[in-house]
Structures are given as structure tokens and as C-alpha cells.
Amino acid sequence: MSVWVEGLVAALILIGAGFTLVGSIGLVRLQDVYTRLHGPTKATTLGVGGIILASLVFFTAQTGVLSVHEVLITLFLFITAPVSAHLLAKTAMHRQEKKVQSTRGEPWQQ
Amino acid sequence: MKRWLPSPMLSLMLWGLWLLLANDFSPGQMVLGVFFAWLIPVITEPFWLRRPRIVKPGKLVMFVLMVHRDILVANMAVAKLILSSPSQLRPAFVEVPLDTDNEFVITVLASVVSLTPGTVSADISADRRTLLVHGLDVEDSAALVASIKQRYEAPLKEIFGC
Numbered sequence: 586m587s588v589w590v591e592g593l594v595a596a597l598i599l600i601g602a603g604f605t606l607v608g609s610i611g612l613v614r615l616q617d618v619y620t621r622l623h624g625p626t627k628a629t630t631l632g633v634g635g636i637i638l639a640s641l642v643f644f645t646a647q648t649g650v651l652s653v654h655e656v657l658i659t660l661f662l663f664i665t666a667p668v669s670a671h672l673l674a675k676t677a678m679h680r681q682e683k684k685v686q687s688t689r690g691e692p693w694q695q
Numbered sequence: 696m697k698r699w700l701p702s703p704m705l706s707l708m709l710w711g712l713w714l715l716l717a718n719d720f721s722p723g724q725m726v727l728g729v730f731f732a733w734l735i736p737v738i739t740e741p742f743w744l745r746r747p748r749i750v751k752p753g754k755l756v757m758f759v760l761m762v763h764r765d766i767l768v769a770n771m772a773v774a775k776l777i778l779s780s781p782s783q784l785r786p787a788f789v790e791v792p793l794d795t796d797n798e799f800v801i802t803v804l805a806s807v808v809s810l811t812p813g814t815v816s817a818d819i820s821a822d823r824r825t826l827l828v829h830g831l832d833v834e835d836s837a838a839l840v841a842s843i844k845q846r847y848e849a850p851l852k853e854i855f856g857c
Contacts (some may be wrong), residue, residue, distance in 0.1 A: 611777040620786050620813050623773060623831045626716060631770040640831065654718040667809035667816070674829060676819035689836065690788030692828055693818050 590646045594639045601635025608632060616685040617690075618677040622670055633662060699733075701740040704749070705843055706732040708844040744798050750856035758850050769812040772834050776832055787833040788817070794848060797857045798823070800819075808849050814843070 612625025637655045644652035659664040700706065714720055727839035750753055776784060793801060801823065805816040808828055818827040833839050 607774045614781045667806035688786045
């Protein structure tokens with residue numbers, strides 16, 4: 586494997602890991618359930634995306650055969666992540682979780 | 696025909712999905728893929744909601760590309776917000792009135808809203824007319840509603856022709 590490919594894989598992994606880290610920092614720093622929802626469901630989309638791309642490049646370069654089943658991880662993630670975020674939000678509203686003072690608009694009664 | 700091949704598009708997608716999952720494009724896997732691609736739609740047909748037809752496939756490709764770009768751009772925006780000053784965020788619940796009553800289109804719209812960082816679709820009204828969206832940092836509620844409608848809902852309605 587050439588230095589260029591290794592560099593590319595390393596860069597993609599770092600980018601992915603960086604965004605995942607930001608998502609986790611968001612969990613700690615954000616104030617209420619609703620804003621915290623944004624951290625893990627979002628920053629991680631790109632986090633996982635970067636790592637998947639790295640895997641795709643690495644295994645394609647190593648075996649010489651185009652490795653594409655990583656794409657499926659993205660697909661399944663795109664289908665399941667919004668559903669879990671939606672259910673978490675609904676549950677939070679049902680439990681009448683506190684929202685930060687500055688929030689405009691009201692959650693719905695469940 | 697309808698009974699034994701209820702949805703050719705779904706079959707084609709499942710076939711592609713199987714080949715990707717096996718990560719092996721040998722003839723044996725292709726035949727096995729065809730078997731699953733036939734069997735699964737036949738078995739699951741009764742469970743499906745009314746599924747709209749894709750009227751404009753070209754537009755769908757453009758839409759998928761645009762959503763990917765939005766995810767990329769907005770991801771960085773959210774990362775910046777989280778790292779700089781969480782206390783200065785302007786979170787808001789906004790209500791997005793829906794122009795379509797097709798459940799499939801609403802599901803796709805709600806998913807896209809949740810996938811693009813900065814917004815999560817939190818609930819849908821019982822009459823399927825309003826989507827409740829939570830925004831992480833909203834400057835202008837009306838502008839957010841307008842951008843969701845114009846950027847995502849309008850193209851989806853066009854793609855599925857409803």
C-alpha cells in the first residue's frame with residue numbers, strides 16, 4: 586500500500602474520530618434533552634461517514650477488489666438514526682422534560 | 696404478474712442490497728440474490744403502506760446529492776456551535792405545516808429533517824398535517840419553516856408526484 590493511500594486512510598479516520606468526539610462533547614456541554622439530541626444524532630453522521638470511507642479505501646487498496654458493503658452501514662444508519670431520534674424526542678415530551686429557558690416555541694402535550 | 700412480482704423496483708433494490716451485503720459478485724450470489732429479491736416483496740406485500748411511484752428519478756438523484764451536501768455543511772456548523780458557546784444557542788420548537796398527506800413522503804421528509812444537523816423532527820400531529828421540529832440554533836422560526844418546505848418538501852412532492 587502506498588504512502589498516499591495510508592495517509593488518506595489516516596486522515597479519514599482522524600476526521601471521523603474528530604466529529605464523533607465533538608458529538609460526545611455536545612452530550613456533556615449542551616443544556617437540555619432536546620438540544621442534547623442533536624449531538625449524537627448529528628455530528629456522528631459525519632463521524633461514521635469518515636470512518637466508513639476510510640474502511641472502504643483501506644480494504645479496496647489492500648485486496649485490490651472494490652469493497653462496497655460499507656455503503657450499507659451508511660444506508661442502515663440513515664434509516665435508523667432519525668427513527669431513534671424521533672422516539673427519544675417523543676419520550677422527552679411525554680415525560681415533560683425541562684427545556685432551557687431560551688427555547689422558543691412549546692413542545693406538544695403527549 | 697401483480698401477485699408474483701408486486702414491486703419490481705423493490706426487488707431490484709433488494710437484489711443490489713444482497714450483493715452489497717455479501718460483498719461478492721459471483722454467479723452463485725447473484726442467483727441467491729434473485730431468489731430473495733423475489734421472495735421478500737411477495738411476503739411483505741400486505742404490510743406496506745400505499746407506496747407512491749417515483750415520478751422523477753433524475754430529480755431523486757439530485758435530491759440525494761443535495762441532502763448529502765447539506766449534511767456535510769450543517770455537520771460542521773453544529774460542530775462549531777457545540778465547541779464555541781453552547782450557552783448562546785437559540786433552541787426553538789417550530790411547527791411545519793405539511794402540504795402532503797402521503798405517509799411515505801412525510802416519513803422521508805421527517806427523516807431528512809432529522810438527518811440534516813441542527814434540526815430534529817420531534818412529533819407529528821394526529822391529523823398528519825403538522826410536523827413539530829426542534830432546532831438547535833434558530834435565528835428566525837418562520838425562515839426555518841420556509842427553508843424546510845422549499846428545500847425538502849417541494850422536491851419530495853415533485854419526485855413522488857403528490
